[in-house]
Amino acid sequence: MRIPTLPLALAACLVVEAAQAHAHLEKSTPADGSTLTAAPATLELTFSEPARLTALSIRRDEGAEQAVRVLPTAAERTQRVALPALAAGTYTFTWRALAADGHVSSGVVRFTIAASAR
Amino acid sequence: MPPDALSVLLRALSFVALLQAAGIAISVTLFARHLAGVEAEVRRLGAWSVAAALPLLSAQLSLEPARLAGAYAGVIDPALERIALTSPAAAAFAVRVLGLALTALGLVGRGAPARLAACTGSLLVAASFALMGHTAVHRYHLLLGPALTTHVLVAAFWLGGVPVLYLATVRSAAGSAAQLIAAFSRVAVWIVPWLAIVGVLMAVALVPKLAVLLQPYGWLLLGKVLGFAMLMGLAAANRSRLGPAVALGATRAFRRTLAAEYVLIVGVLAATATMTSLYSPEP
Numbered sequence: 107m108r109i110p111t112l113p114l115a116l117a118a119c120l121v122v123e124a125a126q127a128h129a130h131l132e133k134s135t136p137a138d139g140s141t142l143t144a145a146p147a148t149l150e151l152t153f154s155e156p157a158r159l160t161a162l163s164i165r166r167d168e169g170a171e172q173a174v175r176v177l178p179t180a181a182e183r184t185q186r187v188a189l190p191a192l193a194a195g196t197y198t199f200t201w202r203a204l205a206a207d208g209h210v211s212s213g214v215v216r217f218t219i220a221a222s223a224r
Numbered sequence: 225m226p227p228d229a230l231s232v233l234l235r236a237l238s239f240v241a242l243l244q245a246a247g248i249a250i251s252v253t254l255f256a257r258h259l260a261g262v263e264a265e266v267r268r269l270g271a272w273s274v275a276a277a278l279p280l281l282s283a284q285l286s287l288e289p290a291r292l293a294g295a296y297a298g299v300i301d302p303a304l305e306r307i308a309l310t311s312p313a314a315a316a317f318a319v320r321v322l323g324l325a326l327t328a329l330g331l332v333g334r335g336a337p338a339r340l341a342a343c344t345g346s347l348l349v350a351a352s353f354a355l356m357g358h359t360a361v362h363r364y365h366l367l368l369g370p371a372l373t374t375h376v377l378v379a380a381f382w383l384g385g386v387p388v389l390y391l392a393t394v395r396s397a398a399g400s401a402a403q404l405i406a407a408f409s410r411v412a413v414w415i416v417p418w419l420a421i422v423g424v425l426m427a428v429a430l431v432p433k434l435a436v437l438l439q440p441y442g443w444l445l446l447g448k449v450l451g452f453a454m455l456m457g458l459a460a461a462n463r464s465r466l467g468p469a470v471a472l473g474a475t476r477a478f479r480r481t482l483a484a485e486y487v488l489i490v491g492v493l494a495a496t497a498t499m500t501s502l503y504s505p506e507p
Contacts (some may be wrong), residue, residue: 128504155361160292160307202294208312209500210291210355212228 129157129205136217145219147193149199156181157211161202166195181206194221227290227298234284236497240383240490241277242320243376245270246346247384249327250377253339254411255388258404261396266388270331274324285317316355323348350376357500364429371422378419379489382412386486393475393482402471405478409463416459433454439504444495451492458485 136142151159158181162174178185185203186189200216225233243372250271252259270484283422288308289298298304308314323345330342352370354479362368385408436442458481466478 121474130504157305160304161298165303200294202292202293204307204311206312206360207315207358210288212294218234 111115127153128207128209128211129153129203130211131201131213131215134215138215139211139217141218141220142190143220143222147191149187149189149215151182151187151201151203151215152184153205154183155201155205155207156183157185157205159185159201160204160210161200162187163200164189165198167194176198182221192219194219227294227296227404229288231284231287231291232498232501234280234287235501236490236494238277238280238284239493239497241273241280242324242349243380243383243493244387245273245277245324245327245384246349246377247380247382248273248388249330249342249346249384250381251385251388251408252331253342255404255407258400258407259388259392260400262388262391265391265395266433267331268393269387270384271328274331277324278321281320285313285335288313312356312360314506316352319348319352319355323352346372346377346380348375351379359426362429368429369427371426375419375422375426378415378422381415382419383486383489383493385412386482386489390479390482393470393479398471398473398475401475402468405462405467405470409467412459413463439503441499444499444503448492448499451495453490455485455488455492458488 130153131151132154133152135148135152136146149162155185155220158179159177162177163171165171174187177187181204190204196216196218202210202212205212248266252263252266252270256263285308286299286501288311289301289304290296292298292304293301296493326341326345326348328345330338330340330345333341334336350368351373354365354372359365359368359372372476389401389405389408396404437446462481462485466474466481470478
């Protein structure tokens, strides 16, 4: 019996990769790239699978990055983090999360609070 | 170097050392009577592979808090250390260390107990890969776990077998080396296809969609497929022409293809480490 090598090779390699996937960000609130008229009280990150938020930092405009110290401790699909009072500006949130499968994923969420926001 | 990049490097190196240690132990167990003249050297190489794997695995686990933080400062964060030590990565580390310990016993010992230790150790090393990733959390994990273990075990057999065959062609008489090559080929022809067959079965269960081929994950995957196809070509050439020629003293071409196989396998493992550390199969 002749075994079709290339299709099987593709499938074989797919196996090892698919067996070790990550939690990726499906959506955030505020949404990435959005402009807000009011400062949000929380940041909500919804992942493709339950994940534990292990790091979150905030940077306003070109300022210094500041770590958010208090993070949820449970692994959930949606993670909610209380935010300090945010002034107008463009914010960059850099996150890291650990999925139940043991892999670490990371990403960035950016949004702008309009100058007229209170 | 960012923590993620260092983690990928350590992971790739640990994959090579782990699979080589396990594979050499498998070769010693299966082909002991064909290792005349090189057995001691092969066992030493296996032991060195175990010795190389342990600090690589330890460094990789130690780096996990830094990966969780996204910065090296994470390694001194007690909260992140706790998370790392209770993660699937830590479980995989523990099983790998146990597997390596048994493998080492199998490599330094003799007789049935040593062979049992070598087999058990190699099996644990392979099974540790099923403790992380989607295989571990999938609803069919009781089927996927053994499938992935089989996949890794066959890869270990191949990677560990290459240096064993190489040493045999350098140190042993042509006749002895040819017998080892023939024995290895008789086993390989049956088990290497399982590397792909198991892959097909698992792909049906785990692969979401082919759109990933248009992303970095997919590019690395296609690179791996190409590497794997080249490996099969080299293996076929070794089995049909170059391996049998060793009996006549023609070893240079065979050793060259063995070296190429080793480099390709290491490349495939490096791609695997990169993909599974940094990217996702979801488009």
